[in-house]
Amino acid sequence: MSRSAGRTFLLWLLAMLAGAAIVWNSRFSADISFFLPVRPSAEQQVLVDQLKEGAVSRLLMLAVEGGDATQRAELSRALRNRLAATPEFVTAQNGDAGSQDAEREFLVRHRYLLSPSVTSERFSEAGLQAAVANSIDLLASPAGLLLKPLLTRDPTGELVELLGGLNAGAEPASRAGVWVSRDGERALLLVQTRALGSDTDGQEEAIALIREQFAAAARSVGLGTLKLQLSGPGLFAVKARATIKREVTRLSLISLTAIVAVLLFVYRSPRLLLLSLLPVASGALAGIVAVSLTYGTVFGITVGFGSALIGEAVDYAIYFLVQSGKLGMDAWRQRYWPTIRLGVLTSVFGFGALIFSGFPGLAQLGLYTLAGVLTAALVTRFVLPRLAGSAFDVRVPQRAGSILGGALRHARTLRWPVIALAFAATGYLVAQRDALWLPNLSALSTASAEDAALDARLRADLGAPDSRYLAVVTAPDREAALAAAERAGQRLDRLVADGVIGGYDSPARFLPSAATQAARRDSLPSAAELRPRLRAALVDSPLSAGKLEPFIADVEAARRQPLLGRQDLDGTGLALAVDSLLLHGPSGWSVLLPLRPAGGEHGVDLPLGAVRTALAGSGALFLDMKGEFDALYGDYLGEAAWLSAAGFAAIAALLAFTLRSPRRLAGVLLPLVLSVAIVIAGLHLAGERLHLLHLVGMLLIVAVGSNYALFFDRIAGGGTLDASTLMSMAMAATTTVIGFGTLALSSVPVLHAIGATVGPGVLLALLLSAVFASREDAR
Amino acid sequence: MIRQLFSGLVLASLATVAHAAFDVDQLMGELARHKGGRAKFVEKRTLAVLDRPIIATGEMTYTAPDRLEKRTLTPQPETMLLDKDRLSLERGKRKLSIKLSSQPEARAFVDSIRSMLSGNRAALEQSYALQLSGNGDDWVLTLSPSEPKIAALLQRITVSGAKDQIRSIEYLLADGDRSELTIEPLERQ
Numbered sequence: 001m002s003r004s005a006g007r008t009f010l011l012w013l014l015a016m017l018a019g020a021a022i023v024w025n026s027r028f029s030a031d032i033s034f035f036l037p038v039r040p041s042a043e044q045q046v047l048v049d050q051l052k053e054g055a056v057s058r059l060l061m062l063a064v065e066g067g068d069a070t071q072r073a074e075l076s077r078a079l080r081n082r083l084a085a086t087p088e089f090v091t092a093q094n095g096d097a098g099s100q101d102a103e104r105e106f107l108v109r110h111r112y113l114l115s116p117s118v119t120s121e122r123f124s125e126a127g128l129q130a131a132v133a134n135s136i137d138l139l140a141s142p143a144g145l146l147l148k149p150l151l152t153r154d155p156t157g158e159l160v161e162l163l164g165g166l167n168a169g170a171e172p173a174s175r176a177g178v179w180v181s182r183d184g185e186r187a188l189l190l191v192q193t194r195a196l197g198s199d200t201d202g203q204e205e206a207i208a209l210i211r212e213q214f215a216a217a218a219r220s221v222g223l224g225t226l227k228l229q230l231s232g233p234g235l236f237a238v239k240a241r242a243t244i245k246r247e248v249t250r251l252s253l254i255s256l257t258a259i260v261a262v263l264l265f266v267y268r269s270p271r272l273l274l275l276s277l278l279p280v281a282s283g284a285l286a287g288i289v290a291v292s293l294t295y296g297t298v299f300g301i302t303v304g305f306g307s308a309l310i311g312e313a314v315d316y317a318i319y320f321l322v323q324s325g326k327l328g329m330d331a332w333r334q335r336y337w338p339t340i341r342l343g344v345l346t347s348v349f350g351f352g353a354l355i356f357s358g359f360p361g362l363a364q365l366g367l368y369t370l371a372g373v374l375t376a377a378l379v380t381r382f383v384l385p386r387l388a389g390s391a392f393d394v395r396v397p398q399r400a401g402s403i404l405g406g407a408l409r410h411a412r413t414l415r416w417p418v419i420a421l422a423f424a425a426t427g428y429l430v431a432q433r434d435a436l437w438l439p440n441l442s443a444l445s446t447a448s449a450e451d452a453a454l455d456a457r458l459r460a461d462l463g464a465p466d467s468r469y470l471a472v473v474t475a476p477d478r479e480a481a482l483a484a485a486e487r488a489g490q491r492l493d494r495l496v497a498d499g500v501i502g503g504y505d506s507p508a509r510f511l512p513s514a515a516t517q518a519a520r521r522d523s524l525p526s527a528a529e530l531r532p533r534l535r536a537a538l539v540d541s542p543l544s545a546g547k548l549e550p551f552i553a554d555v556e557a558a559r560r561q562p563l564l565g566r567q568d569l570d571g572t573g574l575a576l577a578v579d580s581l582l583l584h585g586p587s588g589w590s591v592l593l594p595l596r597p598a599g600g601e602h603g604v605d606l607p608l609g610a611v612r613t614a615l616a617g618s619g620a621l622f623l624d625m626k627g628e629f630d631a632l633y634g635d636y637l638g639e640a641a642w643l644s645a646a647g648f649a650a651i652a653a654l655l656a657f658t659l660r661s662p663r664r665l666a667g668v669l670l671p672l673v674l675s676v677a678i679v680i681a682g683l684h685l686a687g688e689r690l691h692l693l694h695l696v697g698m699l700l701i702v703a704v705g706s707n708y709a710l711f712f713d714r715i716a717g718g719g720t721l722d723a724s725t726l727m728s729m730a731m732a733a734t735t736t737v738i739g740f741g742t743l744a745l746s747s748v749p750v751l752h753a754i755g756a757t758v759g760p761g762v763l764l765a766l767l768l769s770a771v772f773a774s775r776e777d778a779r
Numbered sequence: 780m781i782r783q784l785f786s787g788l789v790l791a792s793l794a795t796v797a798h799a800a801f802d803v804d805q806l807m808g809e810l811a812r813h814k815g816g817r818a819k820f821v822e823k824r825t826l827a828v829l830d831r832p833i834i835a836t837g838e839m840t841y842t843a844p845d846r847l848e849k850r851t852l853t854p855q856p857e858t859m860l861l862d863k864d865r866l867s868l869e870r871g872k873r874k875l876s877i878k879l880s881s882q883p884e885a886r887a888f889v890d891s892i893r894s895m896l897s898g899n900r901a902a903l904e905q906s907y908a909l910q911l912s913g914n915g916d917d918w919v920l921t922l923s924p925s926e927p928k929i930a931a932l933l934q935r936i937t938v939s940g941a942k943d944q945i946r947s948i949e950y951l952l953a954d955g956d957r958s959e960l961t962i963e964p965l966e967r968q
Binding site for chain 2: 134136137138139148151152542543544547
């Protein structure tokens, strides 16, 4: 190794070490932010917050299976008691009647601060008369029996007022005193973790803890044969991360092993193999460094894309080592480097287009591959030649050369069949154009079908909120947020009364703003005022005022009671209800008011227009989460289509500028476009569910496939393709197909889609370029 | 002597059988033949906490086998509808709907009257022990809760009637409060 080679190597090594240091300190993530918009609208921000930090993202649904109903109930209680005593969980509910006593007790104790009907009119003589008469009437109704025990404490029926606003239909079924599935075969529990939904480590620990506690609880009650089922956003996040971790290693290993085998087979020299891998390693490292420095967080899926990068980045070293052996360095630079450089540029344009995507995962994939490819090319051009010296010669076997040359000469005969095939594919695509792309984001989810089915079943059994319709109000502090929620609530009350919506939830129901609580407390009369009013009001009533001393005492106590704060809800399920609807974010407080459809003839859809009109001017934002999700994916898809078109246009412009001949431009682009059509039609015919990553894959077929098409353009430009050029192209295309093809094995839909599109696409691009290359000059 | 005593015992037991000829199955069979109809009701509730009983009146409509509508007219209009598995209450603008299968205790309580009307002995015996007295023209069936959760609320239900027509249902609650439902048929299907 010469001194200059040593210096180059040293510089390269230093750069690599610096890169490794950056990667070592990078934050890796496998959570849902891969899919969440970089520049969210106000509505999308609500969606993002809900998915990352919302209470729903912290809920885990548990089901106890096996045994009989009594055994399941016993284990459900044992598990609930253990989980409730564990600080990692905010609440653990199983519908046990005892576990709801705390809530009832809270509502009874604080009814005069909580009930919306507490006003000074209600405690006037006429108001008391009407309220008590109403309660007595209620005693005559079938529901009256439940109210009877409280009559002397609550003769105005404030608890009824409070419960009236709650959704009585949403409770899960109950058997042997605990929640069960609709068929009664599973006991159900609902657990909220303290860890945020976006804290995958925390979720993993919480899930492990639940399994541990279940096993311990089962042992303690001697029911070891019962099984636990578990689902929820946290489990999906944990599983997705495990899948991605496993796949990154597996895919890279498969891709690397296969490529090393190809290289060793041809080179038969460990030294040349190592030299070939030098640009690859540099590129893979540079890709992660670039992503880490630009975005701060590297997604696991991005690293998983490394398998494809290996296949693509190794190409340059192959060209160099195979082509420059006979020619010598300078001649290679002169003859081949411009073609390779142009190929690098088309790849850069293709992957570069993705960087502008608002879909963060896609932007990362683009930057990662762009930085990787560029670095690999630069290292090949400026570092590799110095390290390789001139002491290498890759022998091109005579036979390989003549086979490839012969194949190329005969390829032309396939022109018409290929054109016919492409026509058929295009016709098919045009006919299917409306049914080609899946219209929702769920296609990108890593969750398996079984997991999704279990989740849907538990969700339906528990009646767990799907929070499709939300009104959102924001304010700088908690009090203002609650007051705003109360104002929006008044408008929603009117919609409920008119039957437009079935009902709504509000944190202000259990935690009214201080102003509202104070107004209610101030409207309560003193015992000295209340006693004579009651006597006058109840003169003709079957309920004599003399029996209502407990009521007078309760009102008096309520007058001296401090106002309720959030901490007063601790230990009841109401804390969960309030926390899930009253959120503290970096930009202040926001309140969620989930709306329920009226049901019946109104169906499950809300009249969006009517609700928007009712809320107009209240400062509340109304959104349909499902609509937002669909719109988000629609945005991504539209943007991906636009970016792919722009990327394609940029590549075409680059080629037009460089080739300076419409005929040669057409010669390069035609095989690429036909490959795209045939691959997409083929995938759709094969039953693949096409989504936005397949769409992006179409651009990448052009960007990567052009690398090979350009070599055939040398023929059109009057050059020739000798045996070593042909062999290097065959090798380079093989490694690239291996790289992307490996991705097609992935169970991560994002990676699979790109692999399944680009792998076959590149192979086809090479073959079609050969078919359309001019025969006269192909010798 | 011994033989006489023995035949006496046999005769006595035969007499008992003859006397108890009207049994629960027979009653249930009669009730099941009743396919529905409309009736006026008066419901009198006697509660310790109130100085005098409160009285509600209205109409009931039963359609075999599982639809019962109880429409209270005084003192406050209110509708209770028990249809298959769903119990709905409507009072002014307030509506409440409960799935009975999700609330076994509520089911036993509310459903007893419907099970009586349809002559569904098995359903009644899930939650109550049955005891019948009287004859076909004037019978009294007493339902004693066998489940502790219901027994905590309810001492017994006493249903009386003639042939296939229920005349009154009395609920005696655990705390001594009573509710008496008197039924007067208007028309039959």
